[in-house]
Amino acid sequence: MSTLISIQPARAAERLSTYTVIDVRTPGEYATGHLPGAHNVPLDHLQTALPALKAAATRGELLLVCASGNRSATACERLTAVDVPAATLAGGTTAWTAQGHPVARDETTKAAWPMERQVRLAAGSLVVAGLALGARYRPARWLSAAIGSGLVFSAVTDTCGMAALLSRLPHNQPRTDDLDATLRALGG
Numbered sequence: 001m002s003t004l005i006s007i008q009p010a011r012a013a014e015r016l017s018t019y020t021v022i023d024v025r026t027p028g029e030y031a032t033g034h035l036p037g038a039h040n041v042p043l044d045h046l047q048t049a050l051p052a053l054k055a056a057a058t059r060g061e062l063l064l065v066c067a068s069g070n071r072s073a074t075a076c077e078r079l080t081a082v083d084v085p086a087a088t089l090a091g092g093t094t095a096w097t098a099q100g101h102p103v104a105r106d107e108t109t110k111a112a113w114p115m116e117r118q119v120r121l122a123a124g125s126l127v128v129a130g131l132a133l134g135a136r137y138r139p140a141r142w143l144s145a146a147i148g149s150g151l152v153f154s155a156v157t158d159t160c161g162m163a164a165l166l167s168r169l170p171h172n173q174p175r176t177d178d179l180d181a182t183l184r185a186l187g188g
Contacts, residue, residue, distance in 0.1 A: 005087035019063035033103035052186035062086040
């Protein structure tokens with residue numbers, strides 16, 4: 001099994017023009033700000049994009065990006081498992097912007113909340129609902145306990161089932177014509 005290649009933001013900025021940058025966040029997150037020249041291929045659509053990503057990798061290095069580096073690391077693992085070399089941006093766009101590097105914004109797409117904020121809203125709402133309903137129907141408090149347990153599991157395993165579910169909502173999905181255009185651009 002190959003090791004994950006992680007590129008620090010300063011190094012990536014120096015060599016940005018040599019990479020084909022793939023942002024694996026949802027379209028709404030991508031619209032809030034992405035590395036200049038990045039292509040949006042959400043993690044859920046990585047398998048669909050595989051032929052185009054293979055073609056792009058034959059022309060140069062792939063640099064995968066997300067908000068924190070977790071989803072892009074997952075994408076790198078999936079790609080390297082099928083012999084498509086790729087690297088991840090350490091710390092994602094959060095580290096990139098913290099170091100003062102520029103981001104581009106897609107003004108034609110409505111920016112959705114970042115996934116982490118969507119998870120906080122959903123989890124908080126479910127905990128409050130469980131507690132409120134639990135005042136009249138005691139077993140409803142188990143909803144709050146389940147969400148709390150899920151958050152602990154998420155922190156321990158550095159995964160997030162709720163984010164995986166929320167990423168499937170329509171506002172987090174790419175429009176078919178946008179994804180098709182991206183795949184054509186990557187395919188050569």
